[in-house]
Amino acid sequence: MCCMSKVMVVTSGKGGVGKTTSSASLGAALAQAGQNVVVVDFDVGLRNLDLVMGAERRVVFDLVNVVQGDAKLPQALIRDKRIETLSLLPASQTRDKDALTEEGVARVIDELRERFDWIICDSPAGIEKGAMLAMRFADLAVVVANPEVSSVRDSDRIIGMLDSKTQRAENGDRLEKHLLLTRYDAGRAARGEMMKVEDVLEILAIPLLGIVVESPDVLTASNMGSPITLHNPASAAARAYTDAARRLLGEDVAVSAPPQRQGFISRLFGRKAAAA
Amino acid sequence: MSLLNFFTRNRSAPVARDRLQVLLAHERALSGRPDLVAVLQQEILAVIAKHVPIDRDKVVVKLDRGAQVSTLAIDIEMPHEARGRR
Numbered sequence: 001m002c003c004m005s006k007v008m009v010v011t012s013g014k015g016g017v018g019k020t021t022s023s024a025s026l027g028a029a030l031a032q033a034g035q036n037v038v039v040v041d042f043d044v045g046l047r048n049l050d051l052v053m054g055a056e057r058r059v060v061f062d063l064v065n066v067v068q069g070d071a072k073l074p075q076a077l078i079r080d081k082r083i084e085t086l087s088l089l090p091a092s093q094t095r096d097k098d099a100l101t102e103e104g105v106a107r108v109i110d111e112l113r114e115r116f117d118w119i120i121c122d123s124p125a126g127i128e129k130g131a132m133l134a135m136r137f138a139d140l141a142v143v144v145a146n147p148e149v150s151s152v153r154d155s156d157r158i159i160g161m162l163d164s165k166t167q168r169a170e171n172g173d174r175l176e177k178h179l180l181l182t183r184y185d186a187g188r189a190a191r192g193e194m195m196k197v198e199d200v201l202e203i204l205a206i207p208l209l210g211i212v213v214e215s216p217d218v219l220t221a222s223n224m225g226s227p228i229t230l231h232n233p234a235s236a237a238a239r240a241y242t243d244a245a246r247r248l249l250g251e252d253v254a255v256s257a258p259p260q261r262q263g264f265i266s267r268l269f270g271r272k273a274a275a276a
Numbered sequence: 277m278s279l280l281n282f283f284t285r286n287r288s289a290p291v292a293r294d295r296l297q298v299l300l301a302h303e304r305a306l307s308g309r310p311d312l313v314a315v316l317q318q319e320i321l322a323v324i325a326k327h328v329p330i331d332r333d334k335v336v337v338k339l340d341r342g343a344q345v346s347t348l349a350i351d352i353e354m355p356h357e358a359r360g361r362r
């Protein structure tokens with residue numbers, strides 16, 4: 001069954017756009033759909049996925065330990081307490097990114113392929129070694145972007161790297177790329193302060209996987225250490241992630257249009273805030 | 277925002293604070309020896325391996341960092357070797 005599994009990198013170039021949130025949420029949504037999922041934190045030195053997924057108290061070994069042979073893979077995997085089919089492979093908090101080697105990562109990914117349907121690689125920001133290794137063995141990529149100029153520019157750069165530096169690209173194989181627009185703010189879009197979805201899509205020219213609105217629900221979920229699809233499945237952000245997961249599973253789900261107009265009250269407050 | 281929402285919407289912040297306090301206390305305490313658990317595991321296994329054959333793939337290490345105490349559990353599967361056979 002090894003070849004059925006998919007390695008999916010969640011990447012962006014720019015920092016803070018929502019890669020870790022999206023890795024945890026997509027991972028949880030896929031696992032809730034019955035898939036066997038592991039989310040791997042590639043942000044060596046700055047691990048955070050364990051916190052977002054609420055597993056921080058249980059980390060013993062990490063990706064670097066496994067790559068360097070100090071621990072066996074099963075010892076480093078942390079099984080989620082709420083979703084049986086969801087696991088986490090944490091990053092090291094104490095080493096630096098040079099602790100990872102391409103051969104080591106290749107070995108771990110091969111081993112993960114034997115156990116999981118989905119291997120989700122949460123990339124660090126930037127375009128250096130950590131980000132390169134996170135994308136290196138990907139079968140498909142989720143490019144996370146916010147609708148603002150610097151994020152879109154960095155996404156374009158990352159798309160170029162996906163098309164040149166991954167193993168698939170080097171072998172001349174196809175690498176599916178999907179755009180996930182996150183932190184979409186309806187108020188700012190209505191005021192014309194944020195790029196329009198159509199504009200981002202036209203510039204980046206890769207298919208849209210979903211639009212996740214900017215929402216305090218996301219912060220609450222990360223405070224609680226629970227992916228939002230679990231903590232608040234009815235919220236708009238959770239539904240966007242759940243729908244995105246269904247699309248990844250090949251279902252034909254239309255991307256619901258981003259909220260265009262707001263209620264009277266929030267419009268009033270939005271204007272005030274803008275004027276202040 | 278509903279009234280209920282108004283009173284309950286910040287409930288997650290104290291949870292976040294508690295989680296961070298526990299985590300950071302442990303991370304700071306371990307800053308000199310981040311591999312303590314790995315070292316403990318290695319040495320415990322070495323002692324046991326002197327007396328019983330063990331399969332490293334069958335060793336499960338579990339840690340739970342608590343506010344007051346942490347628990348480290350190392351499960352080691354010890355195969356029953358039929359004596360005298362083979």
Ligand SMILES: Nc1ncnc2c1ncn2[C@@H]1O[C@H](COP(=O)(O)OP(=O)(O)OP(=O)(O)O)[C@@H](O)[C@H]1O
Nearest residue numbers: 015016017018019020021125183213214215218219
């Ligand atoms: N849809 C959203 N609504 C509100 N806040 C969000 C949303 N998505 C992410 N955030 C917040 O944005 C911050 C950055 O998110 P996250 O850590 O997922 O980004 P990242 O791309 O992984 O960052 P880094 O590049 O540092 O790894 C976090 O505080 C997170 O809670």
Ligand SMILES: [Mg+2]
Nearest residue numbers: 019020043048
């Ligand atoms: Mg991150």
